[in-house]
Each structure stands twice: as C-alpha cells, then as structure tokens.
Amino acid sequence: MAALNRGTTPGATSLLDRVFEPGVLSSLDRMRLRISRASGDRPGHTRVRGRTDPSGSELDRWVPYVHGEDLRRVDWHVYARLGELLVRRFVAEREVPVWILIDSSGSMGPAGAGSKLDTAAAVAGLLGAICLAGGERVYLGGIPHGARDFSHCGPLRSRTALGTLHAFLGSLTPAAGEGDLVAAVEAALRLTSRGLVVLVSDFLIDPGLVARAADVIVRRGCEGRLVTVLSREDLDPAWLRGCDRIVDRESGRVRRIAPSVDTWQRYRDALDHQLAQVREAATSRGMATAFALSGSGIETLLRDELPKLGLALVR
Amino acid sequence: MGFETPLGLLALGLLAPLAWLYLRVREQPPAAVSSLRLWESIAEPPEPRRRPKLPLRFFLQAALVAALALALAQPWIAGSPADQTATAAPERIIVLDNSASMHARNGDGTRFEQARAAAVDRLAELAAAGPGRFTVLVAGGREETLIAAASATDARAAIEGARAGATAGKPGAAVEAAAARLGSDGSIDLFTDTKAAALVVSREALARTRIHLTGQSGSNLSIADLGTTLGRLGGGEARALVTVRNHDDVPRRVRVVLQRWEEPDATRPGETGPTTGTPAGGTAVAAGNAAPVTELDVPARASARAVLGPVGWRGPFVVRLEATGQGPALDDFSLDDVAFGVFAEPRSFHLRLVTQDVALGAQARALAAAHGGITVEISREPDAPATTPADVTIFDRGVPRIPPPGSVAYLAPATGNADVRLAGRIAGARISASEPHPVLASTTRPEILLDVADDPAVVEIVPDPRLARVLTARAAGREIALLQAGEIDGRRVALSALRLPGRTLASADGVPALVFLVDLLHWLAPGATNAPLTATAGAAVVAKFPDGAPIDRLEGPTGPLSPDAEGRLHPDEIGAWHAMGRERAGLLLVSFRDPAESEIDGTADAHGNGAGQAPAAADPDLPAGGTTASLAPGATRVPLTTAPLALAAALLAAEWLLVALDARRSQGDEGL
Numbered sequence: 001m002a003a004l005n006r007g008t009t010p011g012a013t014s015l016l017d018r019v020f021e022p023g024v025l026s027s028l029d030r031m032r033l034r035i036s037r038a039s040g041d042r043p044g045h046t047r048v049r050g051r052t053d054p055s056g057s058e059l060d061r062w063v064p065y066v067h068g069e070d071l072r073r074v075d076w077h078v079y080a081r082l083g084e085l086l087v088r089r090f091v092a093e094r095e096v097p098v099w100i101l102i103d104s105s106g107s108m109g110p111a112g113a114g115s116k117l118d119t120a121a122a123v124a125g126l127l128g129a130i131c132l133a134g135g136e137r138v139y140l141g142g143i144p145h146g147a148r149d150f151s152h153c154g155p156l157r158s159r160t161a162l163g164t165l166h167a168f169l170g171s172l173t174p175a176a177g178e179g180d181l182v183a184a185v186e187a188a189l190r191l192t193s194r195g196l197v198v199l200v201s202d203f204l205i206d207p208g209l210v211a212r213a214a215d216v217i218v219r220r221g222c223e224g225r226l227v228t229v230l231s232r233e234d235l236d237p238a239w240l241r242g243c244d245r246i247v248d249r250e251s252g253r254v255r256r257i258a259p260s261v262d263t264w265q266r267y268r269d270a271l272d273h274q275l276a277q278v279r280e281a282a283t284s285r286g287m288a289t290a291f292a293l294s295g296s297g298i299e300t301l302l303r304d305e306l307p308k309l310g311l312a313l314v315r
Numbered sequence: 316m317g318f319e320t321p322l323g324l325l326a327l328g329l330l331a332p333l334a335w336l337y338l339r340v341r342e343q344p345p346a347a348v349s350s351l352r353l354w355e356s357i358a359e360p361p362e363p364r365r366r367p368k369l370p371l372r373f374f375l376q377a378a379l380v381a382a383l384a385l386a387l388a389q390p391w392i393a394g395s396p397a398d399q400t401a402t403a404a405p406e407r408i409i410v411l412d413n414s415a416s417m418h419a420r421n422g423d424g425t426r427f428e429q430a431r432a433a434a435v436d437r438l439a440e441l442a443a444a445g446p447g448r449f450t451v452l453v454a455g456g457r458e459e460t461l462i463a464a465a466s467a468t469d470a471r472a473a474i475e476g477a478r479a480g481a482t483a484g485k486p487g488a489a490v491e492a493a494a495a496r497l498g499s500d501g502s503i504d505l506f507t508d509t510k511a512a513a514l515v516v517s518r519e520a521l522a523r524t525r526i527h528l529t530g531q532s533g534s535n536l537s538i539a540d541l542g543t544t545l546g547r548l549g550g551g552e553a554r555a556l557v558t559v560r561n562h563d564d565v566p567r568r569v570r571v572v573l574q575r576w577e578e579p580d581a582t583r584p585g586e587t588g589p590t591t592g593t594p595a596g597g598t599a600v601a602a603g604n605a606a607p608v609t610e611l612d613v614p615a616r617a618s619a620r621a622v623l624g625p626v627g628w629r630g631p632f633v634v635r636l637e638a639t640g641q642g643p644a645l646d647d648f649s650l651d652d653v654a655f656g657v658f659a660e661p662r663s664f665h666l667r668l669v670t671q672d673v674a675l676g677a678q679a680r681a682l683a684a685a686h687g688g689i690t691v692e693i694s695r696e697p698d699a700p701a702t703t704p705a706d707v708t709i710f711d712r713g714v715p716r717i718p719p720p721g722s723v724a725y726l727a728p729a730t731g732n733a734d735v736r737l738a739g740r741i742a743g744a745r746i747s748a749s750e751p752h753p754v755l756a757s758t759t760r761p762e763i764l765l766d767v768a769d770d771p772a773v774v775e776i777v778p779d780p781r782l783a784r785v786l787t788a789r790a791a792g793r794e795i796a797l798l799q800a801g802e803i804d805g806r807r808v809a810l811s812a813l814r815l816p817g818r819t820l821a822s823a824d825g826v827p828a829l830v831f832l833v834d835l836l837h838w839l840a841p842g843a844t845n846a847p848l849t850a851t852a853g854a855a856v857v858a859k860f861p862d863g864a865p866i867d868r869l870e871g872p873t874g875p876l877s878p879d880a881e882g883r884l885h886p887d888e889i890g891a892w893h894a895m896g897r898e899r900a901g902l903l904l905v906s907f908r909d910p911a912e913s914e915i916d917g918t919a920d921a922h923g924n925g926a927g928q929a930p931a932a933a934d935p936d937l938p939a940g941g942t943t944a945s946l947a948p949g950a951t952r953v954p955l956t957t958a959p960l961a962l963a964a965a966l967l968a969a970e971w972l973l974v975a976l977d978a979r980r981s982q983g984d985e986g987l
Contacts, residue, residue, distance in 0.1 A: 234348075250349075256362070270356045
C-alpha cells in the first residue's frame with residue numbers, strides 16, 4: 001500500500017498512470033466490487049443472488065423434481081430421508097458485463113495531470129482493474145456529443161487486458177462541445193442488458209437529464225453507479241475575483257457576473273442544490289453515488305469514496 | 316499667416332489612430348469555467364454603460380502630434396516693415412580672394428586692387444537695389460570675416476581696408492562658409508582670379524554665388540627652392556643653391572642676386588633701416604667679392620639651379636631675381652622673386668677630452684684647429700675639475716663618479732656612473748643592426764668602427780631606456796648595445812662600447828672613425844641659439860627659439876602676431892619678422908614659396924582646390940547673377956516654427972512626467 005500513500009503532485013505523473021503502476025495494481029487484486037443483481041448470460045465467477053443454476057458451488061435451495069429434468073440432479077439423500085424427489089438449485093455464477101462511461105466533454109477539461117478528466121479516468125481505471133481482477137467483462141465508453149459519436153472499448157477480460165484499458169483511458173481528451181449523457185447510456189445498453197453501468201462525470205447538467213439516464217439504466221435491468229468528479233474551481237468560485245465575465249468551456253457561451261462574496265455564496269448554494277438533485281436521481285433508482293475531487297490521491301479515492309460504490313477487500 | 320510646407324499638416328492624421336488606440340474597448344478575457352449551468356441560477360448584473368473616458372495622457376499626446384504637425388508645416392506670418400529691416404533684410408555676402416596670386420600685376424594695378432574696386436561697385440549696386448545686411452569675407456589661407464551683417468557704408472570701409480596676403484587661398488571654402496551663413500534669401504559675390512570650374516564648392520553654394528573674375532594671365536619666374544651648403548661643423552665656405560622655376564611658355568634668362576641681410580637692431584623692431592628694394596624692413600648689402608650674382612637660362616615650363624658663392628661670411632641673406640639688362644620688369648608676380656636664407660654661424664664651443672691616449676688628444680686638437688671656434692682641453696683624470704666649464708665632454712675609457720654638465724660621450728667606459736652602467740666585457744661581437752641617427756650620418760659601414768677599435772672584447776653596456784639604441788651587435792648568442800644616444804635631463808649623452816684609438820685615427824684606415832668623431836661632435840655641439848629663423852608665408856611656426864625658449868609675439872610687416880591656442884604662429888607676409896620672447900629676441904625671415912600660387916598664368920585652374928576634393932563643375936544653365944529667388948518688397952515672412960517645436964518639447968516633457976508619476980503610483984499600489 002506504500003504506493004497508494006503518495007500524494008498527487010500537479011504537473012507531475014497523471015493520476016491515471018499511477019493507477020497502472022505495478023504496486024497499485026497488486027493492491028487492487030485484493031478488492032472486489034459488490035454487485036447485487038446484475039448478471040450476464042455467460043458463466044463466470046460472480047454469484048448472482050436471486051438467480052439459480054442446476055450446478056454451482058453455493059447451494060441456494062431445493063425445488064420439487066419436475067418431469068423431464070435430469071435424474072442425476074435429484075438429491076437422493078433427501079429422498080431417502082423424506083421420500084420426496086427434490087432437485088438442488090445453486091446460486092448462479094455469471095460473468096457480469098460492466099460498462100464504465102466517462103464524461104469527456106469540454107467541462108472535464110482542460111487536459112492535464114490532476115484535471116477532472118484525469119481524475120475521472122483514474123476512477124474508471126481503478127474500477128476497471130478491480131472488475132477485470134474479479135473476472136468481469138468490462139466495457140469502456142466516452143460520453144459523446146450524441147449516439148453516433150459513441151466510442152467504446154471492450155469487452156475486456158482478465159488482467160491481460162489492463163494495457164488496453166490503460167490505453168483507452170489515456171486516449172480520452174476533452175471534447176470541444178457538450179456531452180450527451182442519455183445518448184451514451186442508450187448506446188451502451190443497446191448492446192448489453194442486466195449489467196453494471198458506472199457513470200463518471202461532473203454532472204453539471206440539468207438534473208432531469210441525469211434522471212433520464214438513470215431511467216434508461218433501470219429499464220434495461222442494469223445496476224447503476226454514479227461518480228461525481230469536480231475540481232476545486234468548481235467547488236469554490238472565489239478564484240474568479242476580479243473577473244466580470246466567464247465562458248463555458250463546452251458551449252463557449254459568455255456570461256457576465258458580479259464578482260462579489262454574495263455571488264460566490266449563491267454559487268455554492270446552487271452547487272449544493274445541484275449535487276443534491278443528482279444524488280436524489282440516483283438513490284431514488286437504487287443507484288449508489290460517490291464523489292471525487294480532482295487532484296485527490298488514489299488512497300483517498302479507495303479509502304473514502306469508492307467503497308460507497310460497493311468496493312470491498314476480500315480475504 | 317501661411318505655411319511653407321502645407322503637406323506637413325497631413326501629420327494631423329495621426330490623431331485618428333491615436334484616438335482609436337485610446338477609445339477601443341480593452342476588456343479582460345473571460346475566465347473559463349466548467350459549465351454555466353450553476354451560474355444561470357444567479358442573476359446576471361446589468362450591462363454597465365460604457366462612456367468613453369480619455370486620460371490626460373491622450374490629450375498631451377494629441378497636442379504633441381498637433382504641435383509637431385504645425386512645426387512640419389513651417390508656419391509664418393506676414394511681418395511689418397519694421398521687422399523687415401530689422402531681421403528679414405536679405406544678407407549680401409561679398410567674398411574677396413586675398414590669396415598671394417592676387418598680388419599679380421594686371422594692367423595698371425594688381426588683381427586685388429581691381430577686385431576691391433569691383434567689390435565696391437557691386438556693393439553700391441546692391442545697396443541701391445533694396446535694404447540688406449552686408450558681410451565681407453576674405454578668402455586667404457584662413458577665411459576671415461572682416462565685417463558681418465553691417466550697413467553698406469561699413470562694408471565699403473571694410474572692403475577698402477582689405478589687403479592681399481602672401482598665402483594660398485581657399486575661395487571655395489569661403490564660399491561654402493558664406494552659403495552656410497546665408498539664409499533662404501540673400502546672395503554671395505565672389506571676387507577672385509579662380510574660375511568657377513576650379514572652385515571646390517558644392518553645387519548649391521555655387522548656384523547662389525556670382526563670380527567676378529579679375530585677371531587670369533601673366534608672366535612669372537619664381538624661386539622654387541633655396542638651400543645652402545656649408546663645411547663640416549658649419550665651418551669653411553658657404554654657397555647658396557637657388558632653384559628657379561619658369562612658369563612661362565618661352566625660355567627666360569634671369570639674373571640671380573645674393574645679398575647679405577643686416578638688421579639695424581634685431582632687438583628693437585620698428586627701427587629698421589632703409590631698404591634697397593627688399594620687400595620688408597632691413598638692409599640688403601653687397602655680398603662682398605665672392606661673385607654673388609649669376610645669370611641663369613631657364614627653359615620654358617621648367618626649372619634650373621644656380622649656385623651662388625662661395626662667400627666667407629655667415630648670417631642671413633636674401634636672394635632676388637632680376638631682369639637682365641634694362642628691359643621691362645622681370646614678371647607680373649614679384650612675391651616669389653625674393654627668398655630669404657641663412658648661412659649658419661660656425662658653432663663655437665669648449666671641448667674637454669678626458670683620455671690617456673696622447674694620439675687621440677692630438678687628433679682632437681687638429682680637428683678643432685681645422686674647424687676654428689672650438690677650444691680643446693685635454694685631461695687625464697676623469698674626476699679632475701675642468702679649468703673651463705665644457706660644453707662637450709668626451710671620456711675615453713675613464714668615467715667620472717658624477718656626470719659633468721653639458722653634452723657628454725663615453726667611449727668604451729671602464730666603470731659606471733649615473734649615465735652609464737656596465738655588464739662586463741664580451742668577445743666576438745658582430746654588428747647586427749643599426750638605426751638612422753645623426754651620429755652615424757656619414758657612416759655607411761658601421762662594421763668598420765668595430766675593426767678600427769681593434770679590441771678583441773668590447774664593453775657590454777646595460778641598455779638605457781632613456782636612450783635610443785643606434786648600433787646593436789650580437790655576441791655570445793645575445794644582443795648587446797654598441798652605441799646609444801639620446802637626451803638625459805636636457806643633456807645629450809652618447810654611450811659607445813667602441814674605442815677610438817688615436818694612432819688609428821691618424822692613419823688612412825682611420826678615416827671612418829674620424830668621420831664618426833666629427834658626426835659625434837656635430838651632434839653633441841650646442842645649437843646656435845641666436846641664429847635667425849626661417850619660415851614660409853602661411854605655414855605654421857612653432858613659437859619657440861632653437862633652444863626651446865618661448866616666443867611671445869611676432870612684430871613685422873603686418874603688425875604684431877601672437878601664438879594661437881596650440882602655440883603656433885602664422886606669419887602671412889614675407890619679410891623680416893622680429894620674434895620677441897621673455898628671454899631673448901630674434902629674427903624670423905619669411906619667404907613666399909607656393910608653386911600653385913606662382914602659376915598665375917593658369918591660376919583659375921591651379922588653386923582653390925582642397926585636398927581630396929574634385930573641382931565643382933560650372934553649371935552652364937546658371938543665371939549670370941547666381942542668386943536665388945528674392946522677396947518682393949513688403950512680402951516678408953516671419954517664421955513661426957520655433958514656437959510649435961518648443962511647445963512639442965514641453966508637451967513631451969509633461970508626458971514623461973505623467974508616465975513617471977503613474978509608474979510611481981503603481982509601485983506604491985504593489986507595495987500595499
């Protein structure tokens with residue numbers, strides 16, 4: 001864990017590159033992401049509660065034998081004691097498709113070590129590496145301008161795909177325009193159902209759009225997780241002292257402001273309200289949320305925030 | 316009011332970009348944020364009303380531009396008649412060439428007299444044409460302003476008081492100086508014997524100059540050079556060598572006369588005696604019975620040399636060219652027919668020879684007897700007191716502990732003192748280098764001196780940095796100084812590693828050594844401090860007598876002359892000048908010698924050219940009277956350019972002050 005204790009130095013190695021350092025990766029091998037109901041169709045190592053198979057390693061329950069079933073599944077010990085033909089059902093073990101969608105719109109910029117996009121990519125890298133170590137099928141996607149621009153990577157399986165994972169995340173750059181979160185989710189889930197979808201974004205958009213994206217996830221029978229990534233500038237607007245105009249990185253729109261303490265306070269109130277609405281849209285649909293501050297260390301993420309998504313140590 | 320160059324007002328157009336620079340909207344670039352989503356919930360402040368706000372600096376710079384534009388346009392206002400006469404009257408400059416060639420006879424008078432009369436006439440003509448300010452310049456060796464911006468009456472007096480000099484002229488330089496002095500109006504009139512084509516002058520100056528030529532032809536014979544021959548140490552018979560130049564196109568015969576020049580009393584200037592045809596005070600007397608007159612045939616445009624003498628006397632003399640027979644005058648230019656020279660007095664001095672070589676003493680006595688005027692004292696002991704203070708002392712091997720006063724020579728010194736230091740003796744010396752010096756003036760093969768010394772080992776004298784190394788030898792793989800000479804504390808000192816054996820001097824093989832001894836004595840002998848000085852008219856003379864005593868002033872044909880700031884005198888008239896110093900008085904004989912000025916037949920093509928400059932070409936399209944446009948009466952313009960320029964300077968200073976205050980204020984803000 002020594003590698004995790006190092007802080008982030010702006011302008012030095014990016015957070016994403018630190019995730020893929022051997023020391024960090026070996027630490028991630030002992031972590032798993034708990035998945036409650038998502039599952040795929042292919043056999044895997046994740047036990048899916050509420051879903052049974054005739055074979056498996058964990059007995060779920062006994063059901064009455066039905067004509068036509070394989071007689072080899074009958075539990076003859078129970079028949080000897082009770083005189084009933086019962087068949088064992090085991091907890092299903094499946095390979096869970098995990099979609100990690102990263103917002104690469106202009107609002108995540110500017111590019112560089114310690115930026116919001118770097119932090120988002122690091123979060124995605126951590127989750128992706130943990131999922132690959134857990135035997136899941138990982139997909140990566142960048143939140144595009146629309147469905148046609150949807151770029152993705154996957155399926156990735158096992159640790160041998162860590163290089164591909166790193167390369168894709170490293171290739172993400174802030175786009176010039178606004179991202180379309182709903183289109184990205186729809187494009188991703190057109191290929192997949194009953195998987196796990198992790199959205200990594202600053203969510204500085206209309207909360208209604210966040211709710212719509214969450215609805216798409218629910219409708220496709222998937223689990224959802226939301227990770228909000230914000231910068232210190234997003235949190236505290238006092239750095240705008242002396243500026244009377246601001247420009248939106250995504251849209252290029254310019255707006256005049258009154259640089260005053262009152263304005264900063266009203267902004268902070270608006271931000272708190274925005275975060276609360278996003279959290280509400282997620283939790284009301286059974287989705288966990290986490291928060292990442294750009295520039296935070298990997299240890300901070302793993303210790304404080306990502307456990308909120310179901311991250312846990314094994315052994 | 317009007318403008319000389321109205322196009323200068325176009326510079327006012329600079330005001331537009333200046334105003335744009337200040338009025339353009341200069342906004343801070345907006346700060347980039349992730350999203351305007353949150354900001355949209357915060358009310359946008361109202362748009363501030365942007366009123367053009369111009370700082371004080373803008374108005375200063377605008378006024379500066381306006382003032383400069385005004386200055387470029389050169390404004391003027393119409394002046395009153397009083398202003399016209401006071402300041403705006405055109406300047407009329409009259410330049411009189413008073414170079415030596417203007418002495419040439421032309422008809423009834425000289426060229427200069429005719430030029431002066433023409434200048435007076437021209438002055439009257441100009442004065443009648445309208446108001447003006449008159450300036451008179453003379454273009455001799457140095458241009459001189461006789462009178463400046465004066466009335467016609469004063470200018471006429473100045474012209475009539477001018478006289479021709481005896482130096483080369485520079486009319487071109489005088490015209491240039493006049494043109495530089497001249498404003499936009501005015502005129503220049505040059506009275507000279509130099510054609511326009513031969514004047515070294517710019518086209519602009521020439522275009523404003525009206526040239527009045529006076530005489531360009533004449534016959535002339537000149538004394539081109541004068542030299543003397545004397546015996547060794549100034550003794551023996553003397554002769555004068557006169558080179559005569561014929562400037563005519565036909566051969567001429569001329570009589571060359573040498574006369575002795577005597578001053579009644581050189582210390583009492585102004586009391587000179589009657590002249591006998593010489594150009595300046597003093598008396599030319601017959602030169603005795605030595606045939607000082609000769610007749611010489613000089614080919615056309617060539618030179619010939621006459622030898623006058625021998626004469627048995629010493630002193631100043633004058634050489635004159637005269638016509639043969641009872642014919643007309645020799646030529647039209649008499650200034651170069653006379654030249655002064657001096658047969659230098661033989662030098663008398665007391666020689667003390669310290670030697671144990673009896674033969675050398677005998678040779679010295681014989682030499683002194685042959686020369687005359689030299690007394691010799693032979694001594695055997697270097698430290699023995701001299702019976703008479705010696706002007707020149709020669710030590711043969713023996714060296715005194717204390718160097719004697721006066722000039723001194725050490726021959727093969729055996730010991731050292733303050734003048735000489737020894738390093739030892741060295742054998743096998745061979746001459747390796749010799750430098751030109753008066754002590755070797757007649758010695759063509761210095762190696763012979765080494766043979767004459769007849770010494771297997773020579774004295775090695777430590778080189779003295781105060782003395783020049785005249786002879787250098789190489790021995791034992793290094794350079795040694797055989798002969799050094801120079802001045803130490805005002806005394807002439809010669810250090811010789813070579814002996815002069817008396818018995819060798821008496822033989823035929825010792826002639827080179829004897830010649831060396833004569834040259835050595837010649838160099839060591841004190842200068843003739845009372846000999847007359849000679850100079851050429853117009854040339855600078857260092858204001859010192861031969862022994863270095865300063866000359867405070869000169870008194871002569873044109874009155875007193877004082878040294879200039881650089882300690883030089885400029886006698887510009889031929890004749891005898893009296894040099895007056897605090898310690899003594901002497902005679903300065905000034906001759907005229909200038910081949911270009913003597914060429915009076917082609918004066919127009921021969922002089923007036925400065926070094927390194929090509930003559931300006933005459934413009935055939937020039938009007939006869941070369942002056943530029945003149946002003947109509949009452950149309951005088953009083954220029955107003957100075958005021959806007961001064962205003963611009965003041966505005967510039969104000970702006971700098973403002974910038975400095977702003978900078979100081981900014982520093983104060985940062986400090987807070």
